[in-house]
Amino acid sequence: IVFYEGRNYMGRHWECSSDCMDTFRHFNCCNSMRVSGGHWVAYEKPHYMGYQYILGPGDYPDYHSWMGFNSCIRSCQMFPPYRGSYKMRLYNRPEMMGHMMEFMDDCPNVYERFHYRDIYSCNVMEGYWIFYEHPNYRGRQYFMRPGMYRSCGDWGGFNPMIGSFRRMRTNM
Numbered sequence: 001i002v003f004y005e006g007r008n009y010m011g012r013h014w015e016c017s018s019d020c021m022d023t024f025r026h027f028n029c030c031n032s033m034r035v036s037g038g039h040w041v042a043y044e045k046p047h048y049m050g051y052q053y054i055l056g057p058g059d060y061p062d063y064h065s066w067m068g069f070n071s072c073i074r075s076c077q078m079f080p081p082y083r084g085s086y087k088m089r090l091y092n093r094p095e096m097m098g099h100m101m102e103f104m105d106d107c108p109n110v111y112e113r114f115h116y117r118d119i120y121s122c123n124v125m126e127g128y129w130i131f132y133e134h135p136n137y138r139g140r141q142y143f144m145r146p147g148m149y150r151s152c153g154d155w156g157g158f159n160p161m162i163g164s165f166r167r168m169r170t171n172m
Helices: 110-114
Strands: 002-004 013-015 032-035 039-045 049-055 058-060 075-079 087-093 097-103 121-126 129-134 138-144 147-149 164-167
Touching: 032 039, 049 138, 087 110, 097 110
Parallel strands: none
Antiparallel strands: 002 013, 002 032, 032 058, 039 049, 039 075, 087 097, 087 121, 121 147, 129 138, 129 164
């Protein structure tokens, strides 16, 4: 992945090929990126915190093209290719309590399928997933690795509102 300070791949740049907890020493701001290999999660803050942006191979000429809220990228992680099956359980209460529904495919509108607007906990059993704050894959993004998420804070959310989700497909 190559980070550029200017839009349209201009200005100072830095190429990264592995996880980086703090990009500050390499560039001041990020207004464009090129991902030539792998799949990445870029974070607004150091130590993999703040807004998350899931990036596949391609060109991103400005921060709007990766659904960025600003030009601040302060850490990044590569995640491995995955070619297995996908499975997760969503719950309308914290600690895997309340109404549960199991999913193995993408969902453009959580309320239409689950009948709840808020997802308080989740068990990702197989595959990598992306949660979106709003329906139709819009808004804040949350990268979900296999594991138990007992509250929305466990995946970096400030509130339990999830409008849509999809499988992170790396074998495209």
